[in-house]
Amino acid sequence: QVPLVESGGGLVQAGGSLRLSCAASGRTFRNYDMGWFRQAPGKERDFVAAIRSWDGSTHYADSVKGRFTISRGNAKNTVFLQMNSLKPEDTAVYYCAAGVHGLSDFPAEYNYWGQGTQVTVSS
Numbered sequence: 001q002v003p004l005v006e007s008g009g010g011l012v013q014a015g016g017s018l019r020l021s022c023a024a025s026g027r028t029f030r031n032y033d034m035g036w037f038r039q040a041p042g043k044e045r046d047f048v049a050a051i052r053s054w055d056g057s058t059h060y061a062d063s064v065k066g067r068f069t070i071s072r073g074n075a076k077n078t079v080f081l082q083m084n085s086l087k088p089e090d091t092a093v094y095y096c097a098a099g100v101h102g103l104s105d106f107p108a109e110y111n112y113w114g115q116g117t118q119v120t121v122s123s
Contacts, residue, residue, distance in 0.1 A: 035104065
């Protein structure tokens, strides 16, 4: 059973918006720090954004600052990524992850992953 399930991906024109959701499946993640990563074809998995469990602090990759916003639902078992002003270079599979290492940029420090959702931005 996949512990995290992403949704909300799709095809959008440059300048448009999408809102990704990540829901826990089979266990609770309310005490975990959550992150979003993305992976384009032939490239490594890159950090996008993270949110810390205990105080809600956030951290973003420079490439998405000012355009993307990470947040959690009231029950803290859902995480969202609001993506505005999308660019073709944002095209990738987006993954949600849960860990206990704070606002980490490193995929290896996250313990649980979803299967990803495809985001495609056309020019």
